[in-house]
Amino acid sequence: MEKIRRNERMSAMMRHLSAHPNRIFTLNSFCEMFGSAKSTMSEDIDLLRETAEMFSLGSIETVTGAAGGVRYRPVVSPEAARKIISELCAELSGSERVLPGGFLYYSDILSMPDTVNRMGEILATVYYDREPDFVLTMETKGIPVAFATANALGVPLVIARHSSKVYEGSAVNINYVSGSGSIETMSLSRRAVKENQKALIVDDFLKGGGTARGMVELMREFNVSVIGTAFVMATAEPEKKRISGARALMTLKIREGEPAEAVVTPADWL
Amino acid sequence: MEKIRRNERMSAMMRHLSAHPNRIFTLNSFCEMFGSAKSTMSEDIDLLRETAEMFSLGSIETVTGAAGGVRYRPVVSPEAARKIISELCAELSGSERVLPGGFLYYSDILSMPDTVNRMGEILATVYYDREPDFVLTMETKGIPVAFATANALGVPLVIARHSSKVYEGSAVNINYVSGSGSIETMSLSRRAVKENQKALIVDDFLKGGGTARGMVELMREFNVSVIGTAFVMATAEPEKKRISGARALMTLKIREGEPAEAVVTPADWL
Numbered sequence: 001m002e003k004i005r006r007n008e009r010m011s012a013m014m015r016h017l018s019a020h021p022n023r024i025f026t027l028n029s030f031c032e033m034f035g036s037a038k039s040t041m042s043e044d045i046d047l048l049r050e051t052a053e054m055f056s057l058g059s060i061e062t063v064t065g066a067a068g069g070v071r072y073r074p075v076v077s078p079e080a081a082r083k084i085i086s087e088l089c090a091e092l093s094g095s096e097r098v099l100p101g102g103f104l105y106y107s108d109i110l111s112m113p114d115t116v117n118r119m120g121e122i123l124a125t126v127y128y129d130r131e132p133d134f135v136l137t138m139e140t141k142g143i144p145v146a147f148a149t150a151n152a153l154g155v156p157l158v159i160a161r162h163s164s165k166v167y168e169g170s171a172v173n174i175n176y177v178s179g180s181g182s183i184e185t186m187s188l189s190r191r192a193v194k195e196n197q198k199a200l201i202v203d204d205f206l207k208g209g210g211t212a213r214g215m216v217e218l219m220r221e222f223n224v225s226v227i228g229t230a231f232v233m234a235t236a237e238p239e240k241k242r243i244s245g246a247r248a249l250m251t252l253k254i255r256e257g258e259p260a261e262a263v264v265t266p267a268d269w270l
Numbered sequence: 271m272e273k274i275r276r277n278e279r280m281s282a283m284m285r286h287l288s289a290h291p292n293r294i295f296t297l298n299s300f301c302e303m304f305g306s307a308k309s310t311m312s313e314d315i316d317l318l319r320e321t322a323e324m325f326s327l328g329s330i331e332t333v334t335g336a337a338g339g340v341r342y343r344p345v346v347s348p349e350a351a352r353k354i355i356s357e358l359c360a361e362l363s364g365s366e367r368v369l370p371g372g373f374l375y376y377s378d379i380l381s382m383p384d385t386v387n388r389m390g391e392i393l394a395t396v397y398y399d400r401e402p403d404f405v406l407t408m409e410t411k412g413i414p415v416a417f418a419t420a421n422a423l424g425v426p427l428v429i430a431r432h433s434s435k436v437y438e439g440s441a442v443n444i445n446y447v448s449g450s451g452s453i454e455t456m457s458l459s460r461r462a463v464k465e466n467q468k469a470l471i472v473d474d475f476l477k478g479g480g481t482a483r484g485m486v487e488l489m490r491e492f493n494v495s496v497i498g499t500a501f502v503m504a505t506a507e508p509e510k511k512r513i514s515g516a517r518a519l520m521t522l523k524i525r526e527g528e529p530a531e532a533v534v535t536p537a538d539w540l
Contacts, residue, residue, distance in 0.1 A: 007277035008321040011284045015327045018285055019344075020384060033325075051278045055303075057285045074289075103437040105461060111429060113421035114290060139410040144427060147414045151383035157414060159381060167373040191375060 009034050009041075010048050017048075017060065017072035022128070022154030026069040045070050056080060058121075073128060074121040074152050078270065081122045085249050085266040088115065092250070095259040102254045104262050110141050110204055110232065119249060120148025123202060123230045126247065127153065130227040132200035134158050134193065136219065138186065138211055142204035145232055149202045158199075160218060161187045168192075172221050176214030179207045186214045188222070195223040206234040209242030216243055233264070279304050279311075280318050287318075287330065287342035292398070292424030296339040315340050326350060328391075343398060344391040344422050348540065351392045355519050355536040358385065362520070365529040372524045374532050380411050380474055380502065389519060390418025393472060393500045396517065397423065400497040402470035404428050404463065406489065408456065408481055412474035415502055419472045428469075430488060431457045438462075442491050446484030449477050456484045458492070465493040476504040479512030486513055503534070 013030060030041045049060040058074040076084070088109065097105045109115055123145075134156045137146030143159060150157040164171040168189035178184045193199070201215050212229055219226050234241075234248035248267050255261040283300060300311045319330040328344040346354070358379065367375045379385055393415075404426045407416035413429060420427040434441040438459035448454045463469070471485050482499055489496050504511075504518035518537050525531040 004324075007280045007317065008324065010277045011280045011318055011321045012325045012327060014281045014284045015288055015322075015325075018288060019387070023384075047277060048281055051281045052285075054274075054278065055282045055285075057282060099437060099439050101436055105437065105439050105459070107429070107438060107459060107462065108426065111417070111420075111427040113417065113424070113427065114293075116417070117289070117421070140413070140429065140431065143410070143413045144417045147381070147383065147386070147417055150381075151387070154383070156378065157381040157383070159377070159410065161410065166371055167369060167375065168377060169369050169375050189375070189377060192377065 004034050004036070006044060006047075009036065009044050010051070013044065013048060014052075014072075017070065018058070018074065020072075020154065021074055021124075021152050022071055024063050024067065024069040024071045029069070073124070075125045075128070076118070076122045081125070082266060082270045084118050084122065085270055089250055089264040089266055092264040093262055095261050098254060098260045098262050102260065104233075104252060104254070104264075106233070107141060111144055113144075116144045116148045117151075119145050119232060120150075121152045122249065123149045124152035126230070127200050127228050130200070131198065132227050133197035134199055136160060136199045136201050136215055137203050138162075138215060142202060142232070145204060146202040149200070149230070153200070158188070158192050160215060163187055164189075172218065174214065174218050174221060176210060176217065178210045184211075184214070186211075186218055188218055193219075193222050193224055197222075197224045198227045199224050200227055201229040202231070203229075204232045206231040206241060206246055206248055208238060209246065212246065213242040234267075274304050274306070276314060276317075279306065279314050280321070283314060283318060284322075284342075287340065288328070288344065290342075290424065291344055291394075291422050292341055294333050294337065294339040294341045299339070343394070345395045345398070346388070346392045351395070352536060352540045354388050354392065355540055359520055359534040359536055362534040363532055365531050368524060368530045368532050372530065374503075374522060374524070374534075376503070377411060381414055383414075386414045386418045387421075389415050389502060390420075391422045392519065393419045394422030396500070397470050397498050400470070401468065402497050403467040404469055406430060406469045406471050406485055407473050408485060412472060412502070415474060416472040419470070419500070423470070428458070428462050430485060433457055434459075442488065444484065444488050444491060446480060446487065448480045454481075454484070456481075456488055458488055463489075463492050463494055467494045468497045469494050470497055471499040472501070473499075474502045476501040476511060476516055476518055478508060479516065482516065483512040504537075 027041050052060045135150035136158045138160045147157050164187040171187045171189045173187045229246045231248040233250045236253045253263040297311050322330045405420035406428045408430045417427050434457040441457045441459045443457045499516045501518040503520045506523045521535050523533040
């Protein structure tokens with residue numbers, strides 16, 4: 001095999017690692033890929049780690065032990081997160097996006113891959129240490145962000161539905177009280193999750209917390225613990241939500257008036 | 271600024287380019303990032319292009335002209351695509367996933383980030399040249415794959431809904447005939463797309479093509495042309511679909527029996 005240069009090895013490794021966030025690659029797998037010795041790969045990884053730090057490209061970590069190796073996590077620094085979310089808030093604030101009933105039109109934001117991927121990375125940064133086994137969301141608008149978060153965490157996405165579907169097999173159905181006080185149903189295929197797993201709930205919008213509460217109770221039915229509940233946007237009112245410990249990237253207030261005005265601000269913890 | 275080495279510049283560029291698929295980065299932006307001359311960046315890019323080719327990491331292309339620069343496309347070779355899809359087919363075939371009514375349980379596959387990202391890259395590879403302005407899908411199970419395809423294409427994802435929503439503003443609603451012959455509705459916010467744009471339709475499942483046909487007609491209402499319709503899985507029967515030119519990654523046949531058996535095969539074009 002023609003000798004492969006360091007800059008080629010490092011570039012290729014960067015792509016492989018970042019294409020599979022949070023997955024552990026053994027040193028051996030890279031040794032085979034490049035026909036290099038372990039000591040050479042070790043040096044490459046040290047240099048790559050420094051490069052990632054230097055340019056704020058996420059973190060490259062060595063994991064020790066039998067199942068050890070190297071992994072990439074697209075962590076976002078607090079400064080970078082604040083900048084990204086502040087820019088989003090500026091885009092969303094004002095009168096143009098306010099809809100009748102005090103709703104905000106922001107579906108476009110929730111479906112732009114660049115924006116969604118950055119939001120997913122910001123959320124994953126918060127929850128890496130709690131090691132969720134999967135991300136849970138409710139159909140529909142939160143699915144892209146939940147998927148991006150699951151991608152950054154290297155875990156599957158599980159989607160709860162409003163009703164059971166013929167193509168999902170036997171399912172667990174629960175009832176929950178929605179924000180408007182109506183009784184709604186939520187359904188999840190029995191095949192979707194395993195007992196004793198850890199779930200991270202990610203959704204687009206938090207108002208009263210009825211749907212989020214429903215998802216928490218759905219997980220209880222599966223004997224799965226919820227290690228966090230995260231949202232793109234939470235309304236300032238009501239202050240007390242029906243779940244505790246919820247974390248949102250942005251807060252929404254609608255100022256009444258002609259025209260009404262949306263005031264969207266970054267969350268305090270950013 | 272301390273002199274930044276080639277291997278550091280190339281690794282950082284690889285991450286930046288692949289974090290924003292199909293986006294054009296000007297040479298100047300990299301010159302600023304690294305404090306390097308244009309000629310240096312040009313050499314770096316040539317080396318990066320060769321590295322990407324050598325290790326089948328996608329393609330790095332120089333785009334000439336006023337709005338020119340360099341971009342990364344996560345293209346997948348036909349051989350790699352066939353291997354990925356064949357492995358999926360093996361996983362999905364057999365009796366374990368067959369549900370009453372001849373349905374197949376594969377929601378798990380549709381929500382695993384690694385798998386979904388590879389499927390999105392395979393589909394994007396097909397459609398780069400037609401330059402869609404956005405990807406359109408219908409809620410719900412196809413959203414992750416449609417998002418991954420949109421991400422690889424560097425364009426927004428647009429999600430059509432079953433009914434109009436309070437948080438979407440004024441919408442266009444159409445009726446369409448579903449596979450089972452019932453009349454269904456499909457809705458899309460007026461704000462979601464612009465006239466004269468080009469749409470790529472991506473969804474999880476194609477059986478009769480009623481829903482796909484609905485999406486094509488929805489786009490007609492917006493004066494948007496459809497440059498392709500792509501699916502994760504299409505049933506072998508009925509052979510004639512209600513849309514023409516549909517492309518699927520896999521074909522599904524259910525063999526009756528005790529137990530019934532799913533035969534999932536890679537599409538011919540792979």
